[in-house]
Amino acid sequence: MAYNPTLLPLLIVASAALIAFLADALTLGRFMPWLGGASSIAAGASIFVEHMALGADLYWDLSASLLGIYLSLAVAAGLFFIAFHPITRKMTGSLVGLLLTLLVGSLILVSAQSLLLLFIGLELQVLPFFALLAWPGSGRAALESAFKYALLAGLASAQFAIGVALIYLGDGSLAVIPPMGDMTANVFGMMGVLALLVALSFEIAAAPFHAWVADIYQGAPAPFLIFLGGVGKVAIMGALITLVAATPKLEIPVAIIAATSIVVGNVLAYRAGHLRRMLGYSAIAHAGYFLAALAAGPLGIIAAAIYALVYGLMNVGTFMGLSALPENSIAIPWSALRERQPVLAGLLGLTLLALAGMPPSIGFFAKLLVIIADVHDQAYWLAILLALGSAFSFAYYLSALWKPAVLSNPERLLRRRSWETFAALGIVILLFAWLLMPYGLS
Amino acid sequence: MILVTVLILLPWCAALWLSAQKQAGQRLAMTIALIELLLTLILRFAPDSMGTLGHGLHIPYLGGLWTLHAGPLGSTLALLCALLIPVSLAFAWRLPEFRSLASAVLVMAGALFGIFYAQNVLMFYIFYEILALAGAFLILRSGHKNRAAALQFLLYTFVGSLLFLVALVVVYVLHGQQTGVYNFSILQLADTRISAGLGIWLFLGMVAGLAVKMPLFPLHSWAASGYGHAAPAGSVFLSGAAVTAGAYGLIHFAIPMLPQAALEFAPVGIILGAIGTLYGAFLALNAANLRLFAAWASVSHMNLVALGLFALQSQAIHGSVFLLIAHGVVSAGLFGVVSVMENRGLTGEWAGLGGLFRRAPRLGAWMLFFFLAGMGLPGLANFPGEFLSLAGAFRVLPWAAALATLGILAGVVYFLRAYERIMLGPLNHTLPETLKDLQQGEWLLFWVLGLLTLWLGLDPQVILSHLGILLSTHSAELIQGGGHGV
Secondary structure, three states, rough: OOOHHHHHHHHHHHHHHHHHHOOOOOHHHHHHHHHHHHHHHHHHHHHHHHEEEEEOOEEEHHHHHHHHHHHHHHHHHHHHHHHHHHOOOHEEEEEEHHHHHHHHHHHHHHHEHHHHHHHHHHHHHHHHHHHHHHEOEEEEHHHHHHHHHHHHHHHHHHHHHHHHHHHHHHEEEEEOOOOOOOOOOHHHHHHHHHHHHHHHHHHOOOOOOOOHHHHHHHHHHHHHHHHHHHHHHHHHHHHHHHHHHHHHHHHHHHHHHHOOOOOOOHHHHHHHEEEEEEEHHHHHHHHHHHHHHOOOOOHHHHHHHHHHHHHHHHHHHHHHHHHHOOOOOOOOHHHHHHOOOOOOOHHHHHHHHHOOOOOHHHHHHHHHHHHHHHHHOHHHHHHHHHHHHHHHHHHHHHHHHHHOHHHHHHHOOOOOHHHHHHHHHHHHHHHHHHHHHHHHHO | HHHHHHHHHHHHHHHHHHOOOOOOHHHHHHHHHHHHHHHHHHHHHOOOHOOOOOEEEEEEEOOEEEOOOOOHHHHHHHHHHHHHHHHHHHHOOOOOOHHHHHHHHHHHHHHHHHHHHHHHHHHHHHHHHHHHHHHHHHHHHOOOOOOHHHHHHHHHHHHHHHHHHHHHHHHHHHHHHHHHOOOOEEEHHHHOOHHHHHHHHHHHHHHHHOOOOOOOHHHEEEEHHHHHHOOHHHHHHHHHHHHHHHHHHHHHHHHHHHHHHHHHHHHHHHOOOOHHHHHHHHHHOOOOOHHHHHHHHHHHHHHHHHHHOOOOOHHHHHHHHHHHHHHHHHHHHHHHHHHHHHHHHOOOOOHOOOHHHHOHHHHHHHHHHHHHHHOOOOOHHHHHHHHHHHHHHHOHHHHHHHHHHHHHHHHHHOOOHHHHHHHOOOOOOOOOOOOOOOHHHHHHHHHHHHHHHHHHHOOHHHHHHHHHHHHHHHHHHHHHHHHOOO
């Protein structure tokens, strides 16, 4: 087989995953987070080198390489971060192996140009979560959420497979950009593309396919939500970008799903009353903002890629902060957290503001780009809906910041010196990363 | 450029430092406040010291985000704002929540300086949002620590300002499509061609964002709960300085960007301002306690400012800008009086007051002084502003101006009635036996504010004579050509 350079990042991560799976048997598990992190960074670097390389079915185009580099670095940061978390004490090697498998799937999702590869990527990134969400050491709620996730994600995968089959039935091609016209050339293709859209909307929890998200966010262990929210969803967003960029006709259904998600997500999040559930519901609204960008033509594609990236960063920050809290906390005990982990508390507060879209954090600039894209595409109603939605979102994000919560036993808060460094880095990124925007766009 | 950058960032650094400290840090906050006052004085009276206009933080498609320029209006308002920082801090000196109040005030001050010196509209917007968040924090952490009031303030301002953002982005995209230059600089955006039908919607969006902060009539209801629940020392800054941001945004950004739409909106704006003036006056007449009274009085005056602005007539705009500045000083005095009373353990409910003059004659005298200023007594600060706004508005829409004049009349009634309830009449028996009159520091503060009030009232030319240059740089064509004339 000829050497295919576009596969290099995948090969690096996949071989590291294999090594990690074997490491448990050799009792070398505790080194694996570092190996996994290093290989993820190597994968990110190789994507940087492969930028714009067109392979057989993989294409590291602008949005793919942007998201690919982000995903690799996020997984690396996540691995380094959870290395200090007690949940990684058991079976560390397998854990790292699963997370790297997730990264392989995610990288395939963002860069694939073939429906079959997209499906493989989807499976590779969904399957590890079945195990991760119910990892030994987490409670009953986690088990329940893992079961729900398995059921619903399985359903979504089946839907995706049906979509692929229908498109193949229509034009006999598995390419995202078929040789003639686009995938919606005939009625089967149309149905198939819609099925793909539904399946992917399911995965990013856009309304009306959002029912699972709050339960998972509530029950799953916080360290793995770093990966679910900050890596898994971003990869699905990457797949959606590929799909919609190739099929402009999808813009209308995407706009409808976006509008529903913004409304439903904000209303549900406002009424949630539980910190994790609020974050879950607000994820629906963020899926809506992302889709609102996607519905806005070529400029919207760029805005969507940046929104996905920023959304991922904010999620990583949020759940890094929440990892220090006991799993069942329904609000953030700010005073205790500030005492034990001052910088991490700062990061958590900042991510909540960034999620709401407070300038000058990157959350604001991502939303600004989406509004510009919508206005440019003359979708004024989406821009106004987005503005109202994000103004409304201040109500619940700031309640989470303001609500006084007391922790009965502050000793239950984890205390890790090294996390403070991560948090400081995160604060710098969230506040100043928009300065890099001009370099990312070129 | 460097001077202004320091002016904006210094209070933020100080606020960050304060929030990390354990002790209260009054000295530090006051030092910073005085440095800021000095800097704004330099910038106002020696604008050349600003140096060259730089284009910092240039980002493709957004323009130079840190592009500063100093106009006479911005510098004057910045001076007002810088004056109110030490005043507000001094009134809060002994409060237990001094640290959070001071950091909120300092963050707001930095944001306001950013607003007044911003040349890029996106930069203006970013500072405007930070101002709103810090204002909400002030309401949340001082006085009654009421979360609902803070949230209400935040929602009002954020819904408004995000609509402003959408309208701004529409102008930006249109300008980009017409000229190929995508940039948020006001100098660029002011030359966008916009159809009349779209323009009026855009202007409505901008008014929603900017007028909510003033607060203009139908958007005013956050003011009662905001000023009513924050510590009065914080309200000094909130009502005196923070509200000027909305008016400045209208004069400097919204009207020059959409002059035609502004002209179409003018009658509506005048009517809303007139209704607000009268309505605020009636609410003040009926206010449940002293804080709310001062809040509604401030709302009533700010609506008069809006009336003068929307009249788009030279005299009225002169009056309105003057009143904006005078209102800052007088409102600081009013809330200062409230703050002094609350520091002595008085709740401010009418039932617990009466005959206070016998116990604290100095306080009574200063209160009378500021109440008279608030009424618009000739010779004190508010009078020239009120007179000119109304005189200008009479030429444009006489009946609405007449309505607003009724509001001024009602002002005389509510101020006198409140004074009677607090200071005159039989001594209320629930008043504590030993009530201290004004002490040295408080006395000094009232002297400063009082002399300013007197100065502005007796020699309004101090400001009015500069407004000619000041407004011509902002909207000369508008006022002489397109507006309602001189």
